[in-house]
Amino acid sequence: MSGVEKRFGGVVALSGADLEIGHGEVHALVGENGAGKSxxxxxxxxxxxxxxxQFTFLGQPFDVADPKMAQARGIATIYQEINLVGFRSVAENVCLGRPFGRFGFINWTALNAEAERLLGRLNLSIDVRRPLEDFSIATQQMVAIARTLGFSSRLVIMDEPTSSLNDREVEVLFNVIRQLKSEGVSVVFVSHKLDELYAICDRVTILRDGRTVKTAAMSEISKLELVAAMLGKDLGRIEKSGVTGFGSKSTGQHEPLLAAQGLAHRPRVHDVSFSVGKGEIVGISGLLGAGRTETTRLVFGMDKPESGSFAYKGTAFAPVSPKDAIAAGIGYCTEDRKGEGIIPLLSVRENLTLALLPMLTKNGIVDEAKQKQVVDRFIKRFGIKCSSPEQPIRELSGGNQQKVLLARWLALDPELLILDEPTRGIDVGAKAEIQALIRELAEKGLGVLMVSSEIEEIVEGSDKAYILRDGRTVATLKGDGLTADAMLGAMAHGADPASPSEVAQGTGR
Incomplete structure (x- = not known):
């Protein structure tokens, strides 16, 4: 692809974009949200x-009218947002768009066998006759990948394919990519996770403001050089400030805010203890399946612990529902931004003020003037990029959607904010903005409990971190002891958890 241009009205989306992919090559395509990747x-x-x-594919000029024609010509795409049919069976979704039968009748035996064969390539053994919606988001992502494998494509485009996968599933996917590569199939790999790019990709193309700014072999460009090119910033500034946008850590003592002791909610949570102080960012880390999200659900009253206790602002705390947690001054940003966070068809205004509506409403009527004041204030404060407050939130980038969700809870003026994967699926520029915002809020006294799969985010952003393993707190890391090596060691082998008295009193910092 050379000299590609695309405008939407007066907005330039692409201007001078180039992309060259070799046979059997795994090629990374990166850039900030809005850079032009999608x-x-x-x-x-x-x-x-x-x-x-100008486009050429397999040595010939290439021009297609729609994605179906591209698929027929040998190009298949796996999108970040899963485009499957939840109420139909796994087998039907895997074989969607391919004929299985004659005269209008489906050969279910052949269809189910083909689905099992393709899922077997991903080391996934499930009942393909069950509805897809019965399975986790990660399994649905693997089904989407299996569907693409059935088209015998020459070029497979994967847009954030690992966003819902755990470490084992990521490695299975990488093995499939390596197998495709060995068969001469090319892969375009779009991801914000830099470690994944270096693990699986041969070369990288970097887009910025609709232009191709650099193409290089992964072995010839460092992570910091990659980030600098994406952001258009000087490498020296990136080296000085680090990869994330958190800035300097808090070094003072923190007044106790929340302390959890011996929490259990089987099968995922067995013995978790931690504490969060006012103005403190506390990280929760561990491998997927360690009980991170399940622990935060207990704090927010979404689930009730089978055993263990909370102390909040010095008194016993036992939220029965999220309503209790919200009333106590606790906010919660879910990791599933699309499924549990935004309401896609509603506007930015409606999404932002959703939790605040009881305070904006009298006798069932919303005070639109007050609502507008709140919305305008947070759009300006957080730099939310939208055409107007009435723009549907689904049209915003992931980073701007996340800012709206943060604003939703901060409009309530909470004392504790739970952030589950706050920067998942967001480009490095938007990540830095959100991370800087989290630090700014903490400096003003907000307690933050942050779950993240990204080790750099925990190391650079947390004042203290708790490592979970198999549903238990196995290590408390702080100060100079909060390092990537220490985190990885605790995830792999475990360590002595903080003493019960230290955690219960909120002094484990």
Whole structure:
């Protein structure tokens, strides 16, 4: 693809974008949200018509009218947002778009066998006759990948394919990619997770503001150089400030806010203890399945602990529902931004003030003037990029959607904010903005409990971190002891957890 241009009205989405992919190559495509990655993919696959540019595929000029034609020509795409049919069976979803039968009758035996064969390539053994919606998001992602394998494509585009996968599933996917590569199939790999790019990709193309700014072999570009090129910043500044946007850590003592002791909610949570102080960012880390999200659900009253206790602002605390937690001054940003966070068809205004509505309403009527004041204040304060407060939130980038969710809870003026994967699926520029915002809020006294799969985010952003393993707190890390090596060691082998008295009193910092 060379000299690609695409405009939407007066907005330039692509201007001078180039992308060259070799046979049997795994090629990374990276850039901030809004850099043009999705538009470039949609232009290639016929979802959008290009305004200018030349395409060749397998040595021949290439031009398709729609994604179905691109698929027939040998290009398949796996999107970040799973585009499958939840109420139909796994087998039907795997084989969607392929004929299995004659004269309008489906050969269910052949269809189910094909689905089992393709899922077997991903080391996934499930009942393919069950509805897809019965399975986890991670399994649905693997089904989407299996569907693509059935088309015998020559080029597979994977847009954030690991966003819902655990470490074992990621490695299975990487093995499939390596197998595709050995068969001469090329892969375009879009991801914000830099470690994944270095693990699986041969080369990288970096987009910024709709232009290709650099193409290089992964072995010839460092992580910091990659980030600097994506952001258009000087490498020296990136080296000085670090990869994240958290800035300097808090070094003072923190007045106790929340302390949890011996929490259990089987099968995922067995013995978890931690504490959060006012103005403190506390990280919760561990491998997927360690009980991180399940622990935060207990704090927010979404689940009730079978044993263990909470102390909140010095008194016993036992939330029965999220309503109790909200009333106590606790907010919760879920990791599933699309499924549990935003309401896609509603506007930015409606999403932002959702939790605040009881305080904006009298006799069932919303005070629109007060609502507008709140919305305008947070859009300006957080730099939320939208055409107007009435724009549907589904049209915003992931980073701006996340800012709206943060604003939703901060409009309530909480004392404790739970953030479950606050920067998942967000480009490094938007990540830095959100991370800097989290630090700013903590400096003003907000207690933050942050779950993250990214070790750099925990190391650079947390004042203290608790490592969970198999549903138990196995290590408390702080100060100079909070390092990537220490975290990895605790995840792999465990360590002595903080003493019960230390955690219960909220002094384990």
């Amino acid at each position: 538009t470039l993919i949609k232009v290639l696959t016929g979802y959008h018509r290009r305004d200018a540019g």
